[in-house]
Amino acid sequence: MDFSLTPEQELFRKSAREFAQQELEPMAAILDKEHRPAIENLKKLGALGYLGMSISEEYGGIGADALSYAIVMEELSRACASTSTSVSVQNSLVNDVFNKFANDEQKQTYLPKLATGEFIGAFALSEPESGSDASAMKTTATLDGNEYIIKGSKMWITNAGFADVFIVTATTDAAAKHKGVSAFIVEKDTPGFTIGKEEDKLGIRGTSTCEIHFDNCRIPVSNRLSDEGMGFKIAMVTLNGGRIGIAAQALGIAQAAMDEAVKYSQEREAFGQKISNFQSIQFKLADMKAQIEGARLLVYKSAWKKDVGQDYSTDSAIAKLVAGELASQVADQALQIHGGYGYIRDYKVERLYRDARITRIYEGTSEIQKLVISRSMLG
Numbered sequence: 001m002d003f004s005l006t007p008e009q010e011l012f013r014k015s016a017r018e019f020a021q022q023e024l025e026p027m028a029a030i031l032d033k034e035h036r037p038a039i040e041n042l043k044k045l046g047a048l049g050y051l052g053m054s055i056s057e058e059y060g061g062i063g064a065d066a067l068s069y070a071i072v073m074e075e076l077s078r079a080c081a082s083t084s085t086s087v088s089v090q091n092s093l094v095n096d097v098f099n100k101f102a103n104d105e106q107k108q109t110y111l112p113k114l115a116t117g118e119f120i121g122a123f124a125l126s127e128p129e130s131g132s133d134a135s136a137m138k139t140t141a142t143l144d145g146n147e148y149i150i151k152g153s154k155m156w157i158t159n160a161g162f163a164d165v166f167i168v169t170a171t172t173d174a175a176a177k178h179k180g181v182s183a184f185i186v187e188k189d190t191p192g193f194t195i196g197k198e199e200d201k202l203g204i205r206g207t208s209t210c211e212i213h214f215d216n217c218r219i220p221v222s223n224r225l226s227d228e229g230m231g232f233k234i235a236m237v238t239l240n241g242g243r244i245g246i247a248a249q250a251l252g253i254a255q256a257a258m259d260e261a262v263k264y265s266q267e268r269e270a271f272g273q274k275i276s277n278f279q280s281i282q283f284k285l286a287d288m289k290a291q292i293e294g295a296r297l298l299v300y301k302s303a304w305k306k307d308v309g310q311d312y313s314t315d316s317a318i319a320k321l322v323a324g325e326l327a328s329q330v331a332d333q334a335l336q337i338h339g340g341y342g343y344i345r346d347y348k349v350e351r352l353y354r355d356a357r358i359t360r361i362y363e364g365t366s367e368i369q370k371l372v373i374s375r376s377m378l379g
């Protein structure tokens with residue numbers, strides 16, 4: 001077994017780390033404080049190809065493998081989890097839908113724009129009354145001649161405040177339950193489509209999260225992705241892959257929290273010595289390191305399985321569960337090492353503590369990951 005990365009993967013890590021330190025780190029606390037979406041960061045990332053990592057060169061992307069993408073997500077998240085959230089939505093939840101389920105015309109229309117960041121995408125599955133139980137969605141799409149009429153609302157939609165194109169799931173046949181869900185492409189200026197209020201969140205405050213509304217919104221039949229009834233499958237396949245990105249994000253947040261804890265413990269003095277001399281601090285740091293290394297192996301393994309074409313659905317659920325829970329634990333312990341200073345906004349660890357929390361909720365809560373994992377064991 002060979003655990004080494006390819007020269008290309010090493011280069012992705014180096015370039016993403018440099019970019020994150022130079023461009024993302026200085027802005028991260030400001031975006032968080034001002035609750036301002038990371039649009040400027042996304043423009044820069046788009047110009048460098050990071051928004052089209054999963055898009056093939058044929059459509060203007062860089063066609064990177066899943067492991068390179070996970071490495072980039074990890075590095076960007078160490079500096080700014082808000083920015084990496086939007087990068088993850090674009091690559092995992094939008095580009096990958098087009099890659100796998102769009103027809104040639106849809107690919108030609110959207111992928112080149114998504115690859116450069118000219119278009120920012122959003123993925124709209126959750127609703128006010130259905131998140132984990134996504135098949136209980138109430139949004140409908142009714143065929144009327146050569147158009148669908150969409151009615152309903154979606155909630156918690158990342159990037160919604162500034163996105164250009166939305167992947168939207170809606171029920172086309174309520175009697176068929178999850179097999180009656182279809183997926184559609186909706187552009188932002190479509191009549192009948194409106195963006196609702198911006199949510200005021202605990203963490204990842206440099207992202208836009210809004211409700212979106214469809215009031216007799218008409219879209220052409222040509223905007224349907226794949227066949228009628230394929231929408232739920234599209235969403236589930238997409239989330240399987242998306243979980244690798246969120247697991248990598250959680251890993252990056254955990255790594256950043258540990259880095260902050262190591263640094264602070266070597267600066268802060270108590271009882272006449274550096275607090276890093278206390279065994280209780282040393283053991284906290286050792287636990288962080290051991291857990292992060294374990295989670296990294298899980299994240300990389302699930303990405304590697306995707307790259308070699310093996311079934312990775314259970315692996316990505318395990319990686320997301322472990323890394324997501326770990327990010328909160330490590331950030332909590334890192335904050336503890338900072339004492340009172342960890343509790344104030346001037347210290348990065350305070351933001352990491354808040355940003356970590358979302359990785360246990362979106363793209364399937366930790367409880368839903370456990371359902372996926374236990375189903376693979378019990379059938």
Ligand SMILES: Cc1cc2nc3c(=O)[nH]c(=O)nc-3n(C[C@H](O)[C@H](O)[C@H](O)COP(=O)(O)OP(=O)(O)OC[C@H]3O[C@@H](n4cnc5c(N)ncnc54)[C@H](O)[C@@H]3O)c2cc1C
Pocket residue numbers: 089123124125126129130131132133155156157158159201209358361362363364365366367368371
């Ligand atoms: C900041 C943010 C960004 C988001 N971005 C997007 C986005 O871009 N697109 C999108 O579509 N959605 C997005 N979401 C929605 C997110 O995916 C959902 O919040 C998540 O799936 C949980 O759904 P819910 O909030 O309805 O909770 P619920 O499904 O109501 O769950 C409530 C609690 O019950 C538990 N639970 C539910 N069912 C079970 C079960 N069967 N067994 C055990 N426990 C269970 C859950 O784990 C949770 O603890 C986002 C959410 C947030 C907060």
